[in-house]
């Protein structure tokens with residue numbers, strides 16, 4: 001698990017999530033193991049977010065980034081995807097570099113950072129023990145992912161972070177994952193014209209082991225913005 005960035009999180013003050021009508025309730029009971037874990041962490045850290053983590057970004061987003069699930073000291077603590085952990089530092093730096101975020105990322109949900117043209121959605125919205133949701137939990141939470149991709153018609157390029165996100169978002173889009181082989185940088189054009197560009201997850205583990213380097217991660221977003229330019233021309 002990632003360690004907290006710094007200090008005690010400030011109260012969450014960000015506005016209603018952009019896809020509020022498609023989010024699960026704070027006390028979603030559909031995955032008993034995850035609900036029990038959520039309650040246990042809430043008892044331990046009552047000042048944390050401790051709930052399913054809503055999507056971040058706007059409904060007009062052209063780029064969809066699909067994460068796996070909240071990290072304990074990141075999104076589960078702060079209430080904003082990827083905020084407060086090691087994975088978020090690389091992700092938000094990269095989004096800033098490619099003009100997909102404005103403001104300064106300060107690892108807090110109230111740091112004023114805004115996504116521009118991008119949305120971040122987790123395939124599984126609750127914190128899983130050891131960062132590992134079961135296949136059943138991923139399947140159960142897909143109903144929310146499915147509702148959200150349906151609400152984002154402008155989202156023409158998707159970047160799933162890791163194999164589970166790749167499979168789940170393909171299923172959410174009505175596709176059969178085995179037809180699209182996961183690989184870092186692999187590009188898949190779907191029948192409806194959307195394009196998926198796979199990336200290894202920007203987790204601390206992948207970064208520390210060198211499985212994912214900053215240039216490798218940036219190359220995915222460079223390609224996404226290149227595709228966007230072609231779509232606009």
Ligand code: SF4
Pocket residue numbers: 024028029030031032034035052124125126137140141144
């Ligand atoms: S992971 Fe999704 S479906 Fe499962 S309890 Fe959380 S919000 Fe509900």
